[in-house]
Amino acid sequence: MEPLVSGNEPSSPSEAVNAADPAQAPLGCLELLDRAGRVVGRFPLAGEALRLGRAYDNDVVLDDPYVCPHHLEVCWTDEGLAVRDLESVNGLLVGKGEKREARALVPSNGRFRIGRTTLRFRSRDFPLPPTWVDRSAHSPLRLFERPWFLALAYLATLAHLVLGLHLESVEPFDGLHLANEVLAALAVLLVWAGLWAFPSKLVAHRWNFFIHSGIACAGLLGLGLWETAAGYACFALDLDGALPLLENIGYFTLVGGVVYAHLSYVTAAAPLRLARWALAIALVLVGLEVLVAQLEQREFSDSPNYTFTLKPPAFRWAPGATAEEFFARAEDLRRRVDAEGAKKD
């Protein structure tokens, strides 16, 4: 249960930073923390003593049933900020061991607890981290907020999907089949966008549904284009064996990018932190896929499994081997199967 606070008009964290008149400036702030340590309320401390408790005649009213009506007094001494237990039921708990004390001095950045409420004192000269530079105005991700870009992303994805289905088909145009496939892909996209819109609403208080759907479209398009490009590159250079690796590099980069873009519309966390999350999620997703592929490869199969790319001959760039050169590769195949045969014995 999070304590609810009322009292001397607690300011928001951003407001507390803007202390206007230096003569009237507070000596510090008493901060109300939630369980994760985030500041949920801030009370400027001037020279006077403050009383904290559940009763409405306190300077700071705490809606915590474990707090007494008149629980604690905060006052300034020559030694600094002092807190005094007003003979409460649950007392004043200070320090890392949460030792119960009748009175204690609280250094800057020091914490104490009354009932289930944690408070922190920070003096006015508490050092602050450097101000973040806001680069979001120039971020390419802002493009997803523009309707024309979203429309372009939808159209490009649709075109790619239709073209892909057409190239895979060896039958005459079938509108119904095409519509089914497009609708199925659209449904997946919408579900994906919805999955991101939900945390957006929870954390950023905005659905950002169209933005998330635009990001999903761009991701899908990117994956498709990467797969196609990788296939053509492997065919051109006669490197079919490298195709799974190239595909995984593409998956990793694009999944990481897509997750980063989604996260940036869910939370206002620092870009580096977002990048770390995106990297971790991409690693897990692509890692799982690689793991499954590895396990499948380890499974015994009585049929040959191989990667084979084929494009129109005009895309071929690498020279062909002679029959002698090509069949000489069988020696390596023999070494590999002999090694496997010997291992099983």
Next chain:
Amino acid sequence: MKRLSILTALLWMLAWSSPAPAADLSEEVFARYKDRVLQVRILDQSSGSKAGIGSGFTVSSEGHVVTNYHVIAELVNHPGKYRAEYQREGGGSGALELLGLDVVNDLALLRGAGLEGDFFGLEKGRPAKGEHLFSLGNPFDLGLTIVEGTYNGLLEKSLYEKIHFTGSINPGMSGGPTLNRAGRVVGVNVSTAGNQVSFLVPVRFVERLLKRVTSGKGGADLQREIRDQLFANQERYMAELLGKPFPMVEMNGFALPGELARYIQCWGDTRQKGEQLYEASYQGCASSDDIYLSEELSTGGISFRHELFRTGELGALRFAGFLERHAQSPDLYMEGDEESVTRFACTTGFLDHQGVPYKNTLCLRGYKKLEGLYDLFLTTLSQARPKEALHSTLVLSGVSFENALSFSRAYQEAIRWNP
């Protein structure tokens, strides 16, 4: 009275010299020889339950019994897990000991305790075409049965010599004898194609196996013996195949390997499925029989397939995409389990031969228990013309590495495009 006696004697002689009806003969053959035919049972050592049944027959006074290799293969493939025993029609059973094998001709020689005594004689000569024969065995575990049929010569289109017997051999009769009127063995029941088309192993292979085993050769290391027999067999037919130029067939400008030997038969057709925007002509060629090793693996076969795809309406990208998917999932039937073979190792790449570009995949796998034997898979695809492509696949099973390599390369080099 004397005349009557002479007349009676003449009538008697006439009756004796005319052939007896087949039904009477069957009755006589069955009654006379049923004790020499056995049911061969493969029993699970731990539970004692039947894991397989077949038939067998005695071939010596020392209790030697002949059956098919495929009846007793589990004894070799899983030594210690199974045991073999015989059961006589009139009762009586005993243990069987495996002495030797002819895996290429699907024969096994065993010896049974308590089987000393009567045995079948082996016919030296070949029966005349149309000669009446009698096959004995235990179909479907229904008890000893006699089946009448006729000898129809040796199979002409078979890699492994077999007698064509027109009679109904059914599962469970494998390993049983087929006799002539004189009660001598002419062949061993081995397989059926249904509709009274059945096959026998010629008795000369029984004689050869019996001679080899009784002279003390073989039997010590059965896996090694199988490996050596298979190795020698593939050397024989591969030398024959590689010793002369491949007979070729023409497919729309491509000259392709055709019926390479009398035992390799080709079938082909041209098809266009449903509304598909391409036409496929194909020719599939395969040797007609192979060698049984276990339930999971047969070997010793050659098969290849040429497919020519033509399209008028598919563009270059769609056509190439179709060929790519097709080449990745060839229409193959490969056997084998993890116990007997390794996984395939493959390599893919471009190959140019006589000015024609190909994209090839070559795969190889080894036999784990039969050292030096491999299966090879080759697929070669050529887009020699913009709207036409050739896809050819080759599968060799149970060959030495050198033969696999020589044959697949000769196969590739034999493919020619005549513009």
